[in-house]
Amino acid sequence: MTTHKPVALVSMPTLAAHIPSFQLALLKPTLERAGYSVEPLSLFLYFGRFIGWKLNDALAQVVPCLPGEWIWSRAAFGRLGNEKEYTKRFREQLASVAASAGEKPSSITRINERHAEAFLDWVMEAYDFSRYSVVGFTVVFQQLVASIALARRIKAKFPDVPIVFGGATFEDDLAEELLTQCPFIDAVHCGDADLTLPEVVKRLANRLPLDGVPGLMSRRDGKTVYGGRAPNLKELDRTPVPDFDEYFHTSEEAGFAAHDEGNELMLPIETARGCWYGMKNHCTFCGLNRAGMDFRSKSPEQVLEMLKVLSRRYGVRHFNAIDNILAPEYAQQLFGALAEGKTDLKLHYEIRPNLNRAQLRAMRLGGLNSVQPGVESFSTHVLTLMKKHTTGVRNLELLKWTTYYGIDNQYNVLHGFQGETAEDYALQAKVMRLIPHVQPPFGFGPARADRGSPMFERPGEHGVTHLRPASCYPYIFPQSFDLARIGYFFEDDRGGVPDPEAYEECYAIVAEWKRRWHSANRPTLTYLKTWDSVSVHDQRNGHPRAYRFDGRAAALYEACADARRLDDLVTAFDGDSAFVTGALADFAEKGLAVELDGKWLALALPQNPNH
Numbered sequence: 001m002t003t004h005k006p007v008a009l010v011s012m013p014t015l016a017a018h019i020p021s022f023q024l025a026l027l028k029p030t031l032e033r034a035g036y037s038v039e040p041l042s043l044f045l046y047f048g049r050f051i052g053w054k055l056n057d058a059l060a061q062v063v064p065c066l067p068g069e070w071i072w073s074r075a076a077f078g079r080l081g082n083e084k085e086y087t088k089r090f091r092e093q094l095a096s097v098a099a100s101a102g103e104k105p106s107s108i109t110r111i112n113e114r115h116a117e118a119f120l121d122w123v124m125e126a127y128d129f130s131r132y133s134v135v136g137f138t139v140v141f142q143q144l145v146a147s148i149a150l151a152r153r154i155k156a157k158f159p160d161v162p163i164v165f166g167g168a169t170f171e172d173d174l175a176e177e178l179l180t181q182c183p184f185i186d187a188v189h190c191g192d193a194d195l196t197l198p199e200v201v202k203r204l205a206n207r208l209p210l211d212g213v214p215g216l217m218s219r220r221d222g223k224t225v226y227g228g229r230a231p232n233l234k235e236l237d238r239t240p241v242p243d244f245d246e247y248f249h250t251s252e253e254a255g256f257a258a259h260d261e262g263n264e265l266m267l268p269i270e271t272a273r274g275c276w277y278g279m280k281n282h283c284t285f286c287g288l289n290r291a292g293m294d295f296r297s298k299s300p301e302q303v304l305e306m307l308k309v310l311s312r313r314y315g316v317r318h319f320n321a322i323d324n325i326l327a328p329e330y331a332q333q334l335f336g337a338l339a340e341g342k343t344d345l346k347l348h349y350e351i352r353p354n355l356n357r358a359q360l361r362a363m364r365l366g367g368l369n370s371v372q373p374g375v376e377s378f379s380t381h382v383l384t385l386m387k388k389h390t391t392g393v394r395n396l397e398l399l400k401w402t403t404y405y406g407i408d409n410q411y412n413v414l415h416g417f418q419g420e421t422a423e424d425y426a427l428q429a430k431v432m433r434l435i436p437h438v439q440p441p442f443g444f445g446p447a448r449a450d451r452g453s454p455m456f457e458r459p460g461e462h463g464v465t466h467l468r469p470a471s472c473y474p475y476i477f478p479q480s481f482d483l484a485r486i487g488y489f490f491e492d493d494r495g496g497v498p499d500p501e502a503y504e505e506c507y508a509i510v511a512e513w514k515r516r517w518h519s520a521n522r523p524t525l526t527y528l529k530t531w532d533s534v535s536v537h538d539q540r541n542g543h544p545r546a547y548r549f550d551g552r553a554a555a556l557y558e559a560c561a562d563a564r565r566l567d568d569l570v571t572a573f574d575g576d577s578a579f580v581t582g583a584l585a586d587f588a589e590k591g592l593a594v595e596l597d598g599k600w601l602a603l604a605l606p607q608n609p610n611h
Contacts, residue, residue, distance in 0.1 A: 005133035006037040007201055012137065012146040013119075014068030015044040016060040017053055017256045022268040022322055023138035023167055025242035027197060033240065034198035039132070040246040043123060043150075044143075045254040050119050051111060053259050054101035059108070060142065064489070065090035065472045067097055067108055068142035073476045075116040076149035083112060086475035120150055130158045133205035139167040141488075145476060148182055155184035162186045162204035166193055169488070171452070175217050176224055177485035187218040191230030192273070194239060236273065236298045241309050248314060266320040266348065267310060272297035275324045277352060281387045283374065284462055285414065287450030287488070288324055297327035300334040307338075307345060318346045318369070326351045331359050335366030343367065350374075353390050353398045357562060360401045370408035373398060375441070377413060378431045379424040380597050385417040386447075387454075393563045393596040396431065403438040404605045411439075413510070415503050416446040418463030418496035425498070429505040432513065434591050434603060436523040436540050440513040444506055451488045463495035525592075526607040527557075534558060536592055536604050547590060553583050557592070560584075561606075563599035 009028065011021035024040035031038045048056035059068045065086075073080060087094060087109055094105040101107075129135055135154060137147040151163050165178065166189035175188040187210060189200060196215045203210050210218040215230025233239070244267065251257045276295035278286065298306075311317055326349045327334075338345060339362065346369035353373045355363070377383050378392040402409040415425065449455035455462045468491055469483035477486060516523055523540040534554040538545040549557055552573065559572060566584075570577050584600055587593035593602045 004037075005131060005205070006039045007031060007205075008039050008041055008127075008129065008132040008135045010041045010135060010137045010147070010150070011044055012139075012143050012150060013044040013047040014056065014059045014071065014142045014146065015140075016057045017045055017048040017251075017259075018057070018265050019060075019320075020244050020247040020265075020268060021138065022242060022270060023140070024246065025244045025268075026239065026270070027136075027138070027193065028243045028246070029240035030194055031198060031201065034201075036198070036201060041127070042247050042250045045247075045250045045256055046123075047119055048256060049254045050122070051107075051115055052101070052103075053256060055098070055103050055107060058097050058101040058103075059111075061097065061100075062141050063093050063097060064470065065093045066142060066470070066476065066489070067094060069145045069476050070472065071108060071111040072116050072145040072149050074112050075120055076145050076152065077478045080475065080478060082475050083109075086472070089475075090472065116146075116149070120153055123150060124153055124157065129154045129161055132161060134162045134164060134201050136201075137163070137165045137167075139165055139169040141169070143167075144169060144178075148178075148185075151182070152184050164189060164200060164204060166190075166197075172217075172226070172229065173485050174451075174488075176226075177482055179217055179219065179224060181481050181486075187216055189215045189230065190217060191215045192233045193230065194233045196230045232273070232294050232296065234296055236271075236296050237302045239270070239298075241306050242269070244310075244314060265316060266318045267314065267316045268320050268322050269303075269306060269310070270322050271303045271306075271330070272321075272323040272325070272327050276328070277325055277389075281389055282454055283388060284386050284417065284454045285447040285450065286454075287452035287456065295325075295327075297323075297330075300330060300337065303330070303334055304337055311343075311345065317344055320348045321350070324350055331355065331363060335363040335368060338366035346370075348372070353395050355398065357397075357401045360398075360405055360407065364405040364407055368407055370410060371402065372410045373402075375399070375409075375411035375413065377415075377424075378428045378596070379420075382415070382417055382420050382424050385419050386414075391597045392428075392431070393599045393601060396435070396594070396596060396601060397563055399435070399438045400601070400603070400605065404611075409439045411441050413441045413444045413506070414447040415444070415506075416494050416497055418494070420497055422498040422502035425502050425506050429509055431594060431596065432506065432509045434540075434594055436513050436516055437525040437603075437605070440517050441510060444503075444510040446494075449490050449492050451490065455492075456490060459492070463497065464492045465495060466493040468492065525604045527604040528607050529554065529558065537607070538590075538592070538604075540591075545590075547592065549583075552579065553586075556580065556583050557587060557602050557604075560587075560593055560600045560602035563596075563601040565599055569600065 009024050011024050021042055028038045028040050094108055098105045098107055139147050155163060163185050164187045165185055170188055170190045172190060175190050179185060179188050199213055200216055210216055211225055213227045217226040274293050274295040278293050279295055345367040347367050348370040350372045353375055375395045378395055380391045383390055449464050449467060455464050459467050469487040470489040470491055473483045473487050525538050525540050527534050527536045532554060533550045534557050536547045570580050573580050592604060593600055
């Protein structure tokens with residue numbers, strides 16, 4: 001390192017204001033360890049002040065027409081001439097996004113027409129980018145076009161300032177297309193930057209040859225040169241505690257800290273990379289990780305120390321693990337230690353849906369506040385087609401117990417897998433009608449063949465034909481771009497699936513389920529017990545009903561609190577098959593239990609919150 005100028009790390013819109021950039025927070029101390037002075041720039045926060053916090057956060061949500069990218073297209077590439085066609089074609093989506101912020105669609109259009117340019121003008125006035133030895137842009141979903149727009153302006157005004165892009169967005173194909181189409185970008189980094197970024201900065205800042213640096217894609221004599229994807233960091237305990245100082249400073253300066261939602265901050269943490277499940281069984285629709293599937297995790301001791309440091313430094317108790325999957329050992333070791341500490345920390349994790357009641361209870365005591373599980377279906381047949389290696393009844397159990405323990409369950413139900421049948425969705429509709437008292441899915445919809453997913457990489461195996469970039473991309477990028485190389489989202493024609501009518505009932509049920517769950521009269525199904533009786537109170541459908549079961553019937557209902565096979569239940573009740581089958585049939589007739597995958601599950605939740 002010979003430069004004395006600082007390195008700028010930029011995080012552009014469109015990003016929700018309450019989500020700090022983890023990339024900035026991690027890369028700052030990473031480069032500082034190598035002796036560099038680093039200035040993170042959370043410019044997405046100032047954009048929230050520019051257009052309004054609610055509208056900014058609404059645009060940051062990833063919806064099919066990608067308005068968070070489109071609003072920057074004119075600023076990045078000039079007027080494409082199809083702006084009116086975009087607003088007409090996607091008017092319903094744009095209206096929904098705008099309405100969620102209390103705005104009209106014209107508010108979004110005005111950003112594309114004027115406000116995006118005005119914001120970039122402000123940035124160029126507010127920051128002297130000639131101060132920096134290197135300007136690095138970190139890019140995740142819906143930050144690409146805004147980053148292109150600012151990079152173009154920086155290079156036009158300060159042509160000698162090196163500009164490098166990186167982040168989870170970039171794999172070889174997308175990076176090469178970006179570098180080909182954007183001559184003002186000097187290099188793109190692909191893969192983990194922990195070990196290689198200091199060398200990248202050194203070479204860019206000192207005008208040294210860029211050849212041979214792992215992860216770095218650049219140009220030489222008009223041709224792309226690439227050192228290959230940077231290696232996955234194997235030992236995550238080597239990563240520093242993230243530094244969010246700049247985010248909190250900028251949040252104050254931009255005014256977000258005083259905004260109504262300023263106290264809803266979830267501080268992002270990283271405790272693992274890759275996916276241990278995907279290493280063995282790559283879910284057919286998942287486009288995450290790609291070359292970074294190899295699973296690595298921090299030791300529970302390091303995670304605990306990180307949480308202690310961050311909560312002490314920032315006064316934050318709510319953390320969002322950005323991992324793709326929970327490390328198996330955390331269920332006991334990490335959350336057990338958190339429970340022993342009796343803290344009020346809240347954590348969010350992505351999980352496999354195979355955690356049982358005891359594990360969920362223990363993790364809830366340790367602060368597990370919300371989860372994003374791979375539920376995706378209540379049909380074991382459909383789950384098998386997805387390569388999920390779980391069952392419908394296991395997913396149903398997870399919903400039951402996360403609801404009971406107050407763990408926010410942010411799951412989806414998907415359709416569109418080659419080989420599924422109308423009967424699969426008739427079965428799911430039957431199950432869904434019985435469970436309005438547990439958390440509804442975030443949504444019900446078709447699975448996408450995202451870039452990097454098996455459905456994308458091997459479409460013929462999954463009934464995917466006419467694979468094409470999402471229909472919004474021609475309105476975002478100029479014709480010179482190869483949309484098949486720059487896009488992440490794709491559309492297709494799907495074969496081997498039922499007619500659309502097969503899904504209609506599930507769509508209707510989910511919509512009503514969500515409406516009722518968020519209403520003042522949320523449906524409930526609970527039970528109270530004594531030593532030898534169970535009283536079930538059913539308020540799922542607007543007509544309260546009560547049932548009482550005594551003696552062996554009560555014991556049988558409680559035995560089905562976790563899913564049990566019929567033969568196991570018969571054995572538990574002294575081989576009395578007639579009693580067991582008769583009582584189970586009675587439970588099912590009343591809608592209090594369901595048979596799924598050859599197992600029986602009682603649907604009522606204990607009314608006692610301490611079971």
